[in-house]
Amino acid sequence: MIGEALLVVGATFILLAAVGILRFSDVFVRMQILSKASTFGLLCVLAGGLMTMESANDITSLLIAGLLHLVTSPVGSNLLARATYFAEGIHHHIDTVDELAKLSADHALEPRARPTAN
Amino acid sequence: MGDGPSEIAGREGGVDYYSVGHRHWKMHAQGLVLAHEQGQRPAGGHWSRGQRGVLQPSHQPARLSRGQLGEQAMSRLLQQDRITGVNGMLTAGMAGVVVHAVDTGTGAFLPVLVVVGLVGFVGTGMIARFIEGHGR
Numbered sequence: 001m002i003g004e005a006l007l008v009v010g011a012t013f014i015l016l017a018a019v020g021i022l023r024f025s026d027v028f029v030r031m032q033i034l035s036k037a038s039t040f041g042l043l044c045v046l047a048g049g050l051m052t053m054e055s056a057n058d059i060t061s062l063l064i065a066g067l068l069h070l071v072t073s074p075v076g077s078n079l080l081a082r083a084t085y086f087a088e089g090i091h092h093h094i095d096t097v098d099e100l101a102k103l104s105a106d107h108a109l110e111p112r113a114r115p116t117a118n
Numbered sequence: 119m120g121d122g123p124s125e126i127a128g129r130e131g132g133v134d135y136y137s138v139g140h141r142h143w144k145m146h147a148q149g150l151v152l153a154h155e156q157g158q159r160p161a162g163g164h165w166s167r168g169q170r171g172v173l174q175p176s177h178q179p180a181r182l183s184r185g186q187l188g189e190q191a192m193s194r195l196l197q198q199d200r201i202t203g204v205n206g207m208l209t210a211g212m213a214g215v216v217v218h219a220v221d222t223g224t225g226a227f228l229p230v231l232v233v234v235g236l237v238g239f240v241g242t243g244m245i246a247r248f249i250e251g252h253g254r
Contacts, residue, residue: 083198
């Protein structure tokens with residue numbers, strides 16, 4: 001019963017993430033809501049599956065999928081956010097502290113130059 | 119049997135199944151016997167889809183999420199928003215696979231989760247590199 005409840009909670013969190021993606025206005029906020037809420041929701045769903053499934057193969061698949069998502073989701077989101085930050089022509093608004101601006105100024109990071117055709 | 123069923127609800131493996139409320143009966147040579155009740159796995163068999171009523175609330179959010187994230191992936195102008203929507207669709211699809219596996223009791227599609235997790239990450243990285251090079 002706890003497993004099924006976790007499934008419902010996780011699916012609801014993923015739905016909330018989808019609603020947030022459609023409602024929020026800034027591109028970074030949309031990335032953040034997808035990274036956090038949907039990861040938590042998916043982990044809840046996978047935990048519910050772990051509690052419910054009985055076969056060792058199924059449990060192993062669920063464990064590997066959960067670990068993989070836990071490792072790759074923040075890295076992928078960070079890659080995408082960094083690329084968005086340095087990309088030209090994309091308006092974004094940072095509320096309080098822009099740590100990446102200071103870092104890029106210190107290390108003279110510039111947006112990647114466009115490849116030129118020979 | 120008292121309040122036994124009167125109409126056939128389904129046929130599986132040459133055996134007629136009858137349902138009354140949350141109880142399921144099957145025809146044996148000696149007459150109708152109780153097969154299983156709602157919420158219990160049938161003896162020696164798998165769940166058929168939808169037998170667990172508590173899982174129905176899980177299917178709907180997963181479907182709705184896939185729809186909303188699909189709209190995000192199709193209608194937004196920025197590449198970042200599209201890849202964000204596609205990532206969300208992958209996550210909602212993974213949740214749908216798990217809910218289906220728990221609902222039916224068969225985990226045949228669960229290895230797909232591992233493949234989708236890997237391929238989604240590689241695709242996100244590639245598109246991040248593309249955006250970094252080309253802007254929007």
